[in-house]
Amino acid sequence: MKIKRIIWKWFSGMTFKSKLLTVFIPLIVVSLSILGVVSSEIFSRSLINRSVNDVIDQSSLIINKLDSITKNMEICSNMLVTDVNRLYDNFPIERTAVEENQFRLTMQSRLAIDLSLFAETDAAVFIDSNGKIYTSYPARNDESEAIRSGVPEELLKQGNYGSAYWFPMQKRNYMTPNPDVPVLTLGKVVININTGERYGTLFLIIKEPTLSASLVSGNNINQKNYFLVDERRIIVASPDKEQVLTPITNPTELALLKSTSEQTETATRNTDGKRLITVTDYPGMQWKLLNVADLDVLTKDVGKNTKLTILIGFTCLLLSLLGAHFLSKVVLNPLQDLTKRMRRVMDGNLYVEAPVHTNDEIGLISRVFNSMIKQIQELLQNKEKEQKRKREYELALITSQVKPHFLYNTLDTIYILNDMDRNQEARDTTKALADFYRVVLSKGRELIILDQEIKMTTDYLSIMQMRYPDVFQYEIRIPQELRNTPIPKLSLQPLVENAIYHGLKTKGERGLIVISAVKEKAKIILRVEDDGVGMSEEQLKEACCFQEEDKVVKSIGVYSVQERIKLYFGAKYGLTIFSEEGKGTRVDITVPGGKTGGKADVPDYDRGR
Structure with missing residues (x-):
């Protein structure tokens, strides 16, 4: 040391x-x-x-x-x-x-x-x-x-x-x-x-x-080293006449011939770095074609x-x-200049810029430094905007949670059921209303598990079905292994509400709402489908305007779901709307797959405890 x-x-x-x-x-x-x-x-x-x-x-x-x-x-x-x-x-x-x-x-x-x-x-x-x-x-x-x-x-x-x-x-x-x-x-x-x-x-x-003439080629520097050997290990053809009808005596050549006696592929062996021996099979005559090359000649360059x-x-x-x-x-002068500006950043001053004098690596470092400072400034600005948007979404969510008209209409429905002595239905409606608002309020927490979201949506559907018994019926098709998936609260209810009011209520006959979920690779897709009146291409474009910036949003509820999913899970997740006029509408919610088999990373209260 x-x-x-x-x-x-x-x-x-x-x-x-x-x-x-x-x-x-x-x-x-x-x-x-x-x-x-x-x-x-x-x-x-x-x-x-x-x-x-x-x-x-x-x-x-x-x-x-x-x-x-x-x-x-x-x-x-x-x-x-x-x-x-x-x-x-x-x-x-x-x-x-x-x-x-x-x-x-x-x-x-x-x-x-x-x-x-x-x-x-x-x-x-x-x-x-x-x-x-x-x-x-x-x-x-x-x-x-x-x-x-x-x-x-x-x-x-x-x-x-x-x-x-x-x-x-x-x-x-x-x-x-x-x-x-x-x-x-x-x-x-x-x-x-x-x-x-x-x-x-x-x-x-x-x-x-006649045979040895075929062993000679003008473009081969080692042409005299080709010779034919029969199954008796005797040379039967060679440009060197003294070799003809003499047996192979070199141990390396004999060993290579023996090892390739049953093979048809060409074999090559380097013998002590001095000679390169190649054996090629000629099955028509059960012969072997040998070539012996001097490595010193090959590597003379x-x-x-x-x-x-x-x-x-x-x-x-x-x-x-x-x-x-x-x-x-x-190199030294630009590095010293860049070092001074880095020290200013260390002191907390983010409004500095390094001069770029060259296009070499030093210039690249200076440009990267300037780009990094600019990105930090933009990140800070975007963070402020994101916090502002988050507060706006939370305010919109709180406003949507209250839903006075929904509360008044539900209470009015309970009153009418009691007046008609339909006490059991009144009790069920009251219980569904209480369960609905219990999950909606949920101590202000935003993320809940899919199982709680389904229960809340089921309570909402039960209340709406009591109000509109002839308008729709519904089915829930959620696999058990997907029910622990984290999801923003009130993600399904706005879509179900749109399906009832804009898809089925004007249909003229009872329709069907289906809520399902499937897993595709690392993603989970939640679907809300109805067989209502559907939308024209123009209406579908207006409904999907939340996917484009600087567009006037037609549905605050759908827009809120889209933005909250992107806020919590990232830009690659969100809503996709499919519709065909006269046949119905389907809305897909894409969220991360995560651990669907066990408990998701959601507080106990949001699991209904």
Whole structure:
């Protein structure tokens, strides 16, 4: 703690310029160092990710090329099977020497012609059921080795004569025009299309260079690192001829091949930060396409990026020194001026204004300070107006609570009921009148719970129904869980009164008033509906004029309900009126939902206690 006090005393005694230099120079040095390390790492990762994406895209192209080659060979084999059938149709099975010589020449010619249509296929060999061998090329070696090798028997063991069978890549001195070049062989059994009689076996040969040529792309800097591996983990195609037909020996490559043997997605692995190995599945041949990239080659530009970052860092450090000197003059004077005006506000003077000299952050602070002072002044003025309005609403509420004409008419109704010996109805009316005014007066409190508001409104409806038995009937549909909702007193009664006098009394027949409540998300909607005469569009606009400022209010009661709800709950709550002429009117009161399941935040007296 002592060291901390010493450092703080030393720092607080500095000039503003020295503080800037002391704080920002270490920050800039540390930040630039972190920036250099992070940018190098990000740049390196970006290069690696881009290389991986390039390899994946290039691998997809290579796979498509290989797929095109294999499919073309299968198409070629189907064409040759058809041509062999036609050739057998033109020659007898048992042929003379002359016929056999002509048959051989025709077969060689037909094989050569069909192969000319498919550049990928290098040679074709047909071995009939008698062991005679026919080639598309001039035979240079003893082709009978093909019989002794068991290749035709291996093809026949596959059983399915309609499908092609691929033999592994191998180097041999038979069934190939060049014994020094490894070849990939496609075999297919040739049968009589009509009778099913087996004519022999057909073999199509593709040289390894044809496959490795598809692994080379001019826009790929690592083009020589692509190679194909079969299910035996043997390289079957590679631009590096010394790799062909050699097994994979690298442990990392073997492990990656093993882990992806059952996968079809492309997999990538970084080996000790030196090599990036990518494996892509080629399901058509059960092969894997491997790419091995040297990370040193991929990230060779990272060093240049680091040097550039260091150079920029020293430049920024120099500029920061110059900037600190400049800021000490530009920033300090406006701050001191603003501080003086803040002290005046602290002393209680709200009628100050800070000068705005610039459009930078200091200028923004000054504008915000001026705006804040102006808002405080406006809030004080609005508070005074709001208090005045609240007193006016309370006075209007007290005036509406008395309702002399309602009291006189109700007492007159009680007198008539007694005179008619309807004593029970007179007692009920008297009790309803007393309960009504008990809640209305309620010690001057404004907020009560919905249950008390409903009871008061029910008492009012009971009295009015006694006076106008043929005008209306009513229904109360308030769920129990909503009855503890806080609501301003006398929110429903003015709406019910309007429904009786303006909606149902002039209808000419008995109507219905329905009071209900529903909860929608965080709000509760109270509804007063009647099926009275309704309102025209013009009348509805006049009734809703309380929603607009500077409009003459037509209904003091409705306006009072609207303003008191907004006063206690906020501007987003209040009344909404819906009406259709000849069908009726509905008024929705929207209040906050709050805790509807338990007790609301309302005094006990307002709960009827």
